[in-house]
Amino acid sequence: MNPGSTLYNLVLVLHLVGVVVGFGTAFAWTVLGARARSVEGGGATLAEIGVSGLSRLSAPAIWSVGVTGLILIGMHQANGFYTFADTWISLGFLLFFITAGVTQFLWIPSQRKVQATVAALEALPPGSDRPSAELASLEEQGKQVAVWGGVVHLAFALSIIVMVFKPGFG
Numbered sequence: 001m002n003p004g005s006t007l008y009n010l011v012l013v014l015h016l017v018g019v020v021v022g023f024g025t026a027f028a029w030t031v032l033g034a035r036a037r038s039v040e041g042g043g044a045t046l047a048e049i050g051v052s053g054l055s056r057l058s059a060p061a062i063w064s065v066g067v068t069g070l071i072l073i074g075m076h077q078a079n080g081f082y083t084f085a086d087t088w089i090s091l092g093f094l095l096f097f098i099t100a101g102v103t104q105f106l107w108i109p110s111q112r113k114v115q116a117t118v119a120a121l122e123a124l125p126p127g128s129d130r131p132s133a134e135l136a137s138l139e140e141q142g143k144q145v146a147v148w149g150g151v152v153h154l155a156f157a158l159s160i161i162v163m164v165f166k167p168g169f170g
C-alpha cells in the first residue's frame with residue numbers, strides 16, 4: 001500500500017487519534033487522581049471516574065496505537081521504505097509493549113485498589129475515626145499508582161522522541 005494513499009492516511013489518522021486519546025486521557029486521569037486525594041467526600045467518585053476512564057477509554061486507545069502502528073509499518077514494508085528491522089521501529093514497539101503492559105496489568109489494578117480503599121473509608125459513619133492502617137494503605141497504594149503512571153508517561157515521552165528522531169534510520 002502506498003504511503004499517502006487514502007487507506008494509508010486513514011490508518012495514520014486512527015493511529016494519531018489513538019495516541020491523543022490514549023495518552024492524553026492517561027495524563028488527565030493522573031490529574032484527577034491527585035484531585036481525588038484532596039477532595040473530602042468526593043474522592044471515591046473521582047477515583048471511580050479515573051479508574052473507569054483509564055480502563056475503558058485510555059487502555060483500548062493505547063492498544064489501538066500498537067495495532068495501527070503494525071499496519072502502518074506493514075504498508076511501508078511493502079514499499080521497502082521502513083521495515084520491522086529498523087532500530088527506531090523496534091524501540092517504538094518495545095516502548096509500546098512497556099506502556100500497554102504497565103497500563104493494563106499494573107496501573108489499572110493499582111488504581112482499582114485505591115478506589116476500593118477510598119470507598120471503604122468513605123463508607124464509614126460520619127464522625128468516626130478513620131483507621132490508621134487503611135490510611136497508611138491508601139498512601140502506599142497512591143504511591144504505586146504514581147509510580148506506574150510515571151512509567152507510562154516516561155515511556156510515552158520516549159516514544160515520541162523515537163518516532164520523531166528515528167534512531168538508526170537514514
